[in-house]
Amino acid sequence: MRRLLFENDYEMREMRKVSDTQPLLSLHDVRASFRTPNGIVHAVRGVSMELKQGQIYGLIGETGSGKSVLGLTIPGLLPAEAEVSGSIVYKGQSLLELDPRSRRKLRGRDIALIPQNPASSLNPVLSIGYQLLEAIRLYGRIGRKEAREQAIGLLEELGLPEPRRQLRAYPFQLSGGMKQRVLAAIGTAGAPSLLIADEPTKGLDAVVRNQVASLLRAAARRTGAAMLVITHDLHVARALCDRIGVMYAGQIVEEAAAAELFVSPRHPYTRGLLGSLPGRGMAAIPGASPSLTEMLPGCAFHPRCGERLALCAAAQPQLQAIAMRQDGGRKGEADSAGCKARCFLYDSGRASEQTVSERTMEPASVPGR
Ligand SMILES: Nc1ncnc2c1ncn2[C@@H]1O[C@H](COP(=O)(O)OP(=O)(O)OP(=O)(O)O)[C@@H](O)[C@H]1O
Numbered sequence: 001m002r003r004l005l006f007e008n009d010y011e012m013r014e015m016r017k018v019s020d021t022q023p024l025l026s027l028h029d030v031r032a033s034f035r036t037p038n039g040i041v042h043a044v045r046g047v048s049m050e051l052k053q054g055q056i057y058g059l060i061g062e063t064g065s066g067k068s069v070l071g072l073t074i075p076g077l078l079p080a081e082a083e084v085s086g087s088i089v090y091k092g093q094s095l096l097e098l099d100p101r102s103r104r105k106l107r108g109r110d111i112a113l114i115p116q117n118p119a120s121s122l123n124p125v126l127s128i129g130y131q132l133l134e135a136i137r138l139y140g141r142i143g144r145k146e147a148r149e150q151a152i153g154l155l156e157e158l159g160l161p162e163p164r165r166q167l168r169a170y171p172f173q174l175s176g177g178m179k180q181r182v183l184a185a186i187g188t189a190g191a192p193s194l195l196i197a198d199e200p201t202k203g204l205d206a207v208v209r210n211q212v213a214s215l216l217r218a219a220a221r222r223t224g225a226a227m228l229v230i231t232h233d234l235h236v237a238r239a240l241c242d243r244i245g246v247m248y249a250g251q252i253v254e255e256a257a258a259a260e261l262f263v264s265p266r267h268p269y270t271r272g273l274l275g276s277l278p279g280r281g282m283a284a285i286p287g288a289s290p291s292l293t294e295m296l297p298g299c300a301f302h303p304r305c306g307e308r309l310a311l312c313a314a315a316q317p318q319l320q321a322i323a324m325r326q327d328g329g330r331k332g333e334a335d336s337a338g339c340k341a342r343c344f345l346y347d348s349g350r351a352s353e354q355t356v357s358e359r360t361m362e363p364a365s366v367p368g369r
Pocket residue numbers: 034036041042043061062063064065066067068069070079232292
């Protein structure tokens with residue numbers, strides 16, 4: 001048994017040696033759906049994206065847009081009845097083609113997930129120390145004593161007061177913020193190459209939220225891990241992430257460097273989402289997200305879009321790179337991958353076909369209003 005473990009560890013280390021130019025993770029046309037009594041729910045509808053080594057990528061978007069399902073698809077943690085297609089390549093291995101055993105081996109050690117709900121993700125009957133040590137030892141083949149020292153160090157780094165005492169505590173004895181930090185410690189304990197954090201700051205007050213965000217950033221920088229951060233919290237997304245993907249109805253509708261997205265959002269949905277921030281008018285986007293069971297033709301956002309073109313109800317825009325503007329409108333540190341939007345407004349070929357009267361037509365009637 002020990003020998004096997006050793007060989008696995010060796011393989012793990014070998015697998016980490018991927019070149020910096022290759023993306024750590026690349027998704028191509030990933031789809032996930034669920035068969036339900038009310039029909040098939042198309043939760044993720046053709047997501048393509050890349051995550052580089054050490055990069056922090058944020059997924060934002062309204063509730064139900066498919067962020068968590070996408071996050072669970074990568075480590076293969078969706079319920080068995082989910083149907084997944086497309087390709088997910090992690091360090092050159094096609095995850096959807098891996099046998100369940102190999103995939104399980106990757107989880108926890110190489111790909112770690114901090115799930116959406118901290119209250120239910122810690123085991124209530126086991127001490128914090130036990131759970132953290134398990135995570136450390138799963139990766140490191142080290143003795144209990146050494147693991148314990150590492151655990152204390154990790155909690156110290158995460159700013160938890162009295163780490164020695166916290167190890168003996170049970171989850172119910174910790175505040176929400178402390179549990180989040182313990183989860184962050186467990187998530188980063190095995191020094192994973194990829195950490196997926198689903199709503200790591202949910203339900204926390206502003207101070208603790210910023211603390212958790214900067215701790216995650218520090219942990220990622222320390223270990224060199226790439227992170228996929230799923231969040232509703234646009235402030236956290238901005239502070240924590242290098243790059244951001246905006247999800248709407250199971251698709252990425254815009255992707256840009258975090259610094260750029262908040263300064264010049266392109267997709268009408270992103271503009272609406274940012275417009276709902278307290279500092280920006282707090283105007284909610286009228287209407288509701290579409291049904292994911294019966295998808296209409298055209299752009300999924302068109303019924304709610306104030307800038308739609310005649311074309312938008314009929315055809316699906318693709319996620320495409322946006323050309324740099326001549327007027328210097330694109331300032332700041334743009335990521336090399338640039339900015340992408342899934343919108344005919346930026347599809348130069350198509351949009352120029354539209355007449356001015358088509359462009360200024362009345363906004364669509366909004367369902368559910
Ligand atoms: N096991 C499941 N069976 C059926 N439908 C599901 C299942 N899991 C998720 N869904 C549906 O998939 C869609 C996307 O859900 P998901 O949890 O990914 O949204 P989200 O963007 O993470 O939302 P939130 O921000 O509220 O967490 C939703 O319509 C949801 O109801």
